[in-house]
Amino acid sequence: MKQLLLLIDRIISRVNVNLREFDFDVEPFINASTNLAKLHNFYASYAVTSKHPLKLQFSNSNIAGSYFLGKCLVNRSIVYKSDVRGDELKRKGEIIYCSKELPLVEDEVITIRDSFLFRTLIHSKSHNLETPEEFFIRNTVACHFSNIHGSTMEGCYLGVFATVDQMSLHSCIVGDFSYVQAEELFHRAIKPGTVWIANDNFSFQYTYHVDVLRKYVDLDASYRPVGLLIDFVESRKTDFERLFEQLNMEVLDIPQSSTVNRFALLKGTTRIGKNVLICQRAYLENAEMGVGSNAQENTYIIDSKLSGYDVTAHGAKIIHSSLGKKVFVAFNCFLNGKATARIKIGQNCIIMPHTIIDATEPITIPESHLVWGFIGSQEDLRNNSISLDDLEKSSELSLGNMVFNGDGQAFVNAFKARFEHILELNGAYYSKSKNRGHAQTDQSASFNMIQPYRTGPNRGIYPTITIEP
């Protein structure tokens, strides 16, 4: 156990040094959220398939409850109940462009060093052009349900439900429930509840009112995460436990072209269409998943219908809702419909990352709209949505707490392209052995369990383990 305590101390001091200009201390957060018994007792798992390049190494670390796929090295870190999905990493020989061609000399690897990640999702490939072979996370603390998506970082603190997307960050603080996609950031502190997308062509910014945000995501006086989003997730936690108690799950009756991960939970009357991908830690209850739809990590789809080719991005929650075809529900959205106040979303809509729709009455969103921010009623849509047609024609726009500048057409195109890319990668368009994606290639995964030392000075530390083809 001594080694585990030393490890936690070292991570705290390294991250604090990186954030010293903000006078920021990660220690109280880590102390409030660290449960040594769980670090000692939970097993970790990794998936092996014939389709994904494989290279895993865990050393001087605790990885309790975490799940790994693809290429990942973890050293001097604690990766707790996190999902590290290296199934979209760049490969050796692949070429990226930045004025000139940059071919990769090795397969890309996720490296996690001197970091403490709580229930974090790491996915996709790094968008940092400077180190294309290394998707690094160093000297970083990431809090519950944060998403590290295609983003390298060093010396950072990501708050609860924070998302960083396709960028790189150096010595930054990203506040609770903030979403940032801003290419490269140095020594910045992003306020909680900020949704910010910025590049050379456009910028989109929305900020949650502090009182609204506090209701959904906050830290209490003891630095413990609280709020309705935490309550929602915590109240469904025990349902997951049986998934981790059994080695072989019952075989589900699903189409051959679809995948339900062994660590996903299906309850009630849930129907899985063709070409559907259900990732680990997804929670489906009375969900109708139309053809080509997906439920990514940490998503909840309850009493809802997805008509087809709908994307439920990492951490999104869809309750008492009906989605038309090709709806993009982005990271960490909370679509909280009620039996008496359903949410109906028309086809081709884009629900921006970190949108909260907490319906107190039935809400209907017309097709081909962009939706963002906090919405409690139909009336709220006025300041929190716009038709894609109108947005495409805009170059400056201010609606409620949202400000948009730049090329509206480029903005809409970027989202549409990304949406289609996700569907392709997930195998939504698979047919007659063509357009194969995760829904088809992840079926054949075998899952392996690893556990830490149970006694002695290394109690809670995992042995050094290297897995290669």
Add this chain to the structure above:
Amino acid sequence: MKQLLLLIDRIISRVNVNLREFDFDVEPFINASTNLAKLHNFYASYAVTSKHPLKLQFSNSNIAGSYFLGKCLVNRSIVYKSDVRGDELKRKGEIIYCSKELPLVEDEVITIRDSFLFRTLIHSKSHNLETPEEFFIRNTVACHFSNIHGSTMEGCYLGVFATVDQMSLHSCIVGDFSYVQAEELFHRAIKPGTVWIANDNFSFQYTYHVDVLRKYVDLDASYRPVGLLIDFVESRKTDFERLFEQLNMEVLDIPQSSTVNRFALLKGTTRIGKNVLICQRAYLENAEMGVGSNAQENTYIIDSKLSGYDVTAHGAKIIHSSLGKKVFVAFNCFLNGKATARIKIGQNCIIMPHTIIDATEPITIPESHLVWGFIGSQEDLRNNSISLDDLEKSSELSLGNMVFNGDGQAFVNAFKARFEHILELNGAYYSKSKNRGHAQTDQSASFNMIQPYRTGPNRGIYPTITIEP
């Protein structure tokens, strides 16, 4: 799958080359016993503790259903449902003696290469003085329930229920149900049903009558193992399955100084005394395990009482029997008492390896006796047992099918010393934190699961995995 078939082919041809002088072909045996579906689907496991040195590497191999502890490298091999217990390997700096001191420059490692092992037990440290750091098994086929105990080998075939003990073998065939402890053997074929112990000081030899042997252990015309011993084991196989279906077993109510391995099976009213060690794949049903007793790998103790400090060596079966204190039931013994024909064994008895007592009437063995061979009735003891006192005084002895030559005193002393050494290593004498052994140190093991590729050309091959402290 292609790679797995190539691997099997390569092993067959390598072993056959080593055994070409005997015109021996391992192929029909391997074909009859290989079930590709099981090689594809079974997981393997390894144990990690803070007490045992750790170094495991699996490469280009299938290790379905096997269990590993300690230091072991497996390369280009199939190790099927086998137990590889590296918990008594020699350590760096340890000194072995052979006219002069030979200090070990590294920890001893079990290496398995170009071999196919079926349900084999590998245990203890190698007694080969020439390569003290390497316990090697090369170009070898070992059949169901064979024991490789402290013995290095290359180019060998071990028959069903064969045991090789504390020796080294080169290009040898050891027949079904034969037990050999003969220091070093080159290019020898040992007939089935031979129990042979030989060194500079003494030799002991017993040979089963071929008709008796066939009843218990044989290969049928299709090279499949048959006979009462196989029937006995096969009929209890399904009981084990639940152990491999669940991740966390119920916590058993046993003394703190005892260990029941997570892959051992306890049925009926079974009582575990203090300082008791129950190893993986042990099967206990209505068993009373007195203080300091043990049940090693592949043992069965059914409707029986072990009074205390009794050793049940690898593969031994004790049914409807009562043992006094300090009884040594050696490798693969089959003490087949019946409800109406119990076997009663007095204290301090030594039941020689590969003894079969198939009781048709109650049988009582007086204390301090050596027992061997086939015994069906009380009368049979006349030619199959001797008091240790009488044996100590003997230098030449011929009884039934048994011939002894040499120093009787040395023979008895060697067995007694070995027996005490086993009790010590197993922690039978543990008290007040002293005399710690496996019963105390194996409690804190954590178990990790690994599985092969499920699809593609490598289907059935395990990824290369390296585990270090």
